Amino acid sequence: MEENVVLTARGISMTFPGVKALDNVDFTLRKGEIHALMGENGAGKSTLIKCLTGINDFEAGEIRVEGVDGPVKNRSTKDAQNIGISTVYQEVNLCPNLSVAENLFIGREPLTKLHTIDRKSYNKRSMKIMEDLGISVDVTQNLENYSLAIQQMVAIARAVDMDCKVLILDEPTSSLDDEEVEKLFSLMRKLKEKGVGIIFVTHFLEQVYAVCDRITVLRNGAFVGEFPIAELPRVKLVAAMMGKDLDDLAEIQKEQKDYSKEPMEIEAKGLSHAGTIKPFDLNIHKGEVVGIGGLLGSGRSELARCIYGADKAQTGTLAVAGQQVKINQPIDAMNKGMGMLPDDRKAEGIIADLSVRENIILALQAKRGMFKQLSRAQQEEIADRYIDLVKIKTASKDTLIKQLSGGNQQKVILARWLATDPDFLILDEPTRGIDVGTKSEIQKLIVKLAGEGKSVLFISSEIEEMLRTCNRMVIMRDGQKVGEIDHDLSQEGVMKAIAGGES
Amino acid sequence: MSTWKKIKSWPLLLPVVALILVMAVNIIHDAATGVNPLSFFSISLRETTTNGTILYGRLIDVINRGSEIAILAIGMTLVVSASAGTDISVGSVMSLCASAMCVTLAGYGVSSTTTLAKPLVIGLLAAILMGIVCGAFNGTLVAHLSIQPMVATLILYSAARAIGLLLCNDLIVYVRNPSFAFIGSFLGPIPTPIVITAICIAIVSVVLKKTALGMYIQSVGINARASRIAGLNSKLLIFLAYTLCGVFASIAGIVASSRITSADSNNIGLYLEMDAILSVALGGNSLGGGKFNLAGSIIGAYTIQAITTTLYALGVSSIQAPVYKAVIVIIIVVIEAPPFKAFLKRHSAAFASKGV
Numbered sequence: 027m028e029e030n031v032v033l034t035a036r037g038i039s040m041t042f043p044g045v046k047a048l049d050n051v052d053f054t055l056r057k058g059e060i061h062a063l064m065g066e067n068g069a070g071k072s073t074l075i076k077c078l079t080g081i082n083d084f085e086a087g088e089i090r091v092e093g094v095d096g097p098v099k100n101r102s103t104k105d106a107q108n109i110g111i112s113t114v115y116q117e118v119n120l121c122p123n124l125s126v127a128e129n130l131f132i133g134r135e136p137l138t139k140l141h142t143i144d145r146k147s148y149n150k151r152s153m154k155i156m157e158d159l160g161i162s163v164d165v166t167q168n169l170e171n172y173s174l175a176i177q178q179m180v181a182i183a184r185a186v187d188m189d190c191k192v193l194i195l196d197e198p199t200s201s202l203d204d205e206e207v208e209k210l211f212s213l214m215r216k217l218k219e220k221g222v223g224i225i226f227v228t229h230f231l232e233q234v235y236a237v238c239d240r241i242t243v244l245r246n247g248a249f250v251g252e253f254p255i256a257e258l259p260r261v262k263l264v265a266a267m268m269g270k271d272l273d274d275l276a277e278i279q280k281e282q283k284d285y286s287k288e289p290m291e292i293e294a295k296g297l298s299h300a301g302t303i304k305p306f307d308l309n310i311h312k313g314e315v316v317g318i319g320g321l322l323g324s325g326r327s328e329l330a331r332c333i334y335g336a337d338k339a340q341t342g343t344l345a346v347a348g349q350q351v352k353i354n355q356p357i358d359a360m361n362k363g364m365g366m367l368p369d370d371r372k373a374e375g376i377i378a379d380l381s382v383r384e385n386i387i388l389a390l391q392a393k394r395g396m397f398k399q400l401s402r403a404q405q406e407e408i409a410d411r412y413i414d415l416v417k418i419k420t421a422s423k424d425t426l427i428k429q430l431s432g433g434n435q436q437k438v439i440l441a442r443w444l445a446t447d448p449d450f451l452i453l454d455e456p457t458r459g460i461d462v463g464t465k466s467e468i469q470k471l472i473v474k475l476a477g478e479g480k481s482v483l484f485i486s487s488e489i490e491e492m493l494r495t496c497n498r499m500v501i502m503r504d505g506q507k508v509g510e511i512d513h514d515l516s517q518e519g520v521m522k523a524i525a526g527g528e529s
Numbered sequence: 530m531s532t533w534k535k536i537k538s539w540p541l542l543l544p545v546v547a548l549i550l551v552m553a554v555n556i557i558h559d560a561a562t563g564v565n566p567l568s569f570f571s572i573s574l575r576e577t578t579t580n581g582t583i584l585y586g587r588l589i590d591v592i593n594r595g596s597e598i599a600i601l602a603i604g605m606t607l608v609v610s611a612s613a614g615t616d617i618s619v620g621s622v623m624s625l626c627a628s629a630m631c632v633t634l635a636g637y638g639v640s641s642t643t644t645l646a647k648p649l650v651i652g653l654l655a656a657i658l659m660g661i662v663c664g665a666f667n668g669t670l671v672a673h674l675s676i677q678p679m680v681a682t683l684i685l686y687s688a689a690r691a692i693g694l695l696l697c698n699d700l701i702v703y704v705r706n707p708s709f710a711f712i713g714s715f716l717g718p719i720p721t722p723i724v725i726t727a728i729c730i731a732i733v734s735v736v737l738k739k740t741a742l743g744m745y746i747q748s749v750g751i752n753a754r755a756s757r758i759a760g761l762n763s764k765l766l767i768f769l770a771y772t773l774c775g776v777f778a779s780i781a782g783i784v785a786s787s788r789i790t791s792a793d794s795n796n797i798g799l800y801l802e803m804d805a806i807l808s809v810a811l812g813g814n815s816l817g818g819g820k821f822n823l824a825g826s827i828i829g830a831y832t833i834q835a836i837t838t839t840l841y842a843l844g845v846s847s848i849q850a851p852v853y854k855a856v857i858v859i860i861i862v863v864i865e866a867p868p869f870k871a872f873l874k875r876h877s878a879a880f881a882s883k884g885v
């Protein structure tokens with residue numbers, strides 16, 4: 027093996043029924059480098075990673091790891107760990123009903139002299155691990171009590187705590203805020219200094235340029251090239267990923283007008299849900315896009331969930347289009363013209379074993395009721411329309427959604443809500459895991475919906491994205507709505523308000 | 530896709546192969562004992578003194594005797610799909626429904642009657658109502674109180690028969706009336722239970738085809754939280770699945786009771802919950818819930834009955850039969866287990882690469 031190289035993959039090919047996911051792909055990881063693996067949704071990034079860690083059984087090619095003689099063929103993730111490959115997968119795959127500490131140490135529990143599990147010591151060590159990452163959690167609490175972002179941090183903490191020479195991070199930052207991202211980056215730099223090779227997958231280009239040394243680009247399962255970071259500026263990177271130039275990303279024309287004269291779509295007074303969000307008032311006019319800004323755990327999602335009835339509001343009143351409504355569960359909200367794309371795709375979005383077609387029409391069908399079944403022809407027509415509209419990459423509309431790449435699953439859930447044609451749409455991290463090309467398409471779509479008189483409540487951990495599309499921003503802190511910014515939306519202004527300065 | 534791959538991914542592969550295996554055992558046994566090897570399949574008309582001309586044959590017998598299991602399997606399939614759990618009370622509920630019906634038809638405290646105290650329809654409705662009540666009880670425990678299905682249905686599993694005995698005043702109530710006995714005997718040459726089962730299957734198939742119920746139930750079974758956000762009432766759907774399961778248990782109870790023109794609380798539907806669950810598993814349905822395949826469950830039900838009939842034909846006593854069934858269950862479960870599938874896959878790949 028070459029000097030300084032910790033892992034090589036040569037000529038990897040892998041086929042799923044109907045899809046050539048990887049076609050003769052090469053990858054080289056050196057010691058102490060952070061190597062970005064880039065490509066559009068469905069390019070094969072996660073598939074390549076799963077080949078390295080023994081989840082996928084590739085049909086051709088060879089993987090070598092420093093310190094191991096001959097080609098490596100991992101049979102399971104355990105094998106991969108044993109030779110020093112530690113991984114955070116795209117979908118958090120920890121156990122929601124175990125505690126944070128148990129999740130950190132599952133499969134490698136510290137033992138007492140009597141060979142029983144040493145709970146005290148691992149609770150203490152867990153506390154230390156999370157503190158080092160600057161995350162304050164109660165490690166004895168079940169993981170499901172925490173937001174997706176914290177779950178993602180726990181997954182990262184677990185991977186990092188294992189002694190490894192290769193660390194693989196598949197979209198670890200998709201639900202993190204800038205602050206957590208910074209924490210992760212300093213951690214990555216520390217590991218890099220120790221000589222660990224890191225594979226980093228993300229759709230945030232600025233993150234690539236912030237930490238990476240080298241970029242490997244995949245397109246449609248094929249290897250496009252490996253480049254030192256300096257030789258591949260942003261524009262070239264996007265072109266390499268898409269196979270063509272991206273038409274101007276930032277050119278989104280949101281409407282500039284005074285919405286206060288428009289009719290009211292949503293009028294919330296004193297809504298609250300015990301333990302998640304304190305009473306808040308919120309008015310949204312027709313055709314308005316309102317963003318919610320706030321730090322991790324500030325109650326952004328919780329505010330939206332409370333309006334939609336995902337968490338039933340315990341106090342307050344809600345009026346939709348001027349009418350008082352009582353919402354006990356999501357279907358009530360849907361019947362009033364609402365829709366909500368939840369942030370946790372795996373737990374609350376996809377119905378894994380149903381097809382792409384069924385996943386797209388599910389909410390529309392639920393709204394119509396059980397006895398008014400959409401005919402097969404109607405279902406296919408709708409599925410085709412949205413597969414085309416949001417560019418879902420799938421072998422067919424009858425492919426199971428779980429067989430799609432993460433970003434494409436996200437597009438399916440977005441399509442589900444677009445298909446219900448809501449008057450008021452809540453989008454909680456709608457572009458999570460979606461590639462740059464499609465991301466700007468979705469932002470354009472949001473502005474277009476607003477132009478048609480629909481109202482949108484938009485939550486994103488990417489502030490620029492909200493600035494580009496929102497007319498007004500609501501600021502959250504500690505489960506409380508602390509202010510609104512309705513003119514001169516600027517990066518600094520919003521950041522300052524979020525951080526807790528004067529707003 | 531190659532034909533072989535198509536066959537391998539066919540959802541009915543497991544139940545159909547199992548059914549063929551059972552038939553093969555019959556053919557071999559018949560051939561070995563010098564009977565016509567195809568006698569299992571031969572159907573003839575036979576004159577009887579009680580029922581006139583009727584269809585006769587081992588295959589007819591299997592389909593007839595398998596009616597109760599097939600009817601139960603319909604409800605069980607829905608329950609398994611929606612709640613990732615099984616309803617182990619169906620056998621006992623069958624018996625309770627039969628008791629409710631016979632008491633209604635004979636009158637409380639009467640142990641044997643030839644004339645009906647109430648019109649037959651009232652008796653049937655009593656049974657079905659009892660089925661709905663039991664199903665709704667189970668459904669409430671599972672859907673609204675989030676009790677483990679096994680534990681929730683354990684209550685009626687152990688209590689229903691006793692309640693039935695209470696209703697019957699500790700008697701075996703005989704209703705020896707031809708209009709009642711008809712349900713368990715013959716419609717023209719065809720056994721009536723076969724007709725009833727066919728009607729049940731037809732109705733459910735039409736409902737599944739014409740409404741979104743099937744997708745709703747599967748969606749809830751796969752991911753109840755996501756289904757709720759998408760506008761499904763997850764709790765109501767699980768409740769509904771258990772209630773339907775109760776209704777089908779009552780229909781099976783009516784058939785079983787009519788066959789013996791009595792409500793024998795201790796014996797009606799005995800161990801049938803196991804056969805119903807086994808049908809669902811044999812039908813290629815995951816007991817972990819989610820996607821279901823009704824046709825598979827039905828074929829599974831008849832396969833189980835065929836196994837039972839075959840065992841008796843081979844001279845296995847009814848006491849020993851469960852042992853053989855257990856062996857079959859083990860084989861099925863192992864074939865379906867992920868590590869075994871992975872093992873097969875590895876080895877078939879190894880074979881292919883060696884060029885064998």
Ligand SMILES: Nc1ncnc2c1ncn2[C@@H]1O[C@H](COP(=O)(O)OP(=O)(O)OP(=O)(O)O)[C@@H](O)[C@H]1O
Nearest residue numbers: 042047067068069070071072073429430431432433
């Ligand atoms: N289990 C599976 N069964 C069938 N096809 C699959 C499976 N997993 C992935 N694929 C297909 O392989 C291709 C590559 O998927 P992969 O998940 O590697 O994409 P990705 O680059 O990680 O995309 P994303 O950015 O959206 O996460 C896709 O076309 C996908 O549909």
Ligand SMILES: [Mg+2]
Nearest residue numbers: 072116431432
């Ligand atoms: Mg991926």
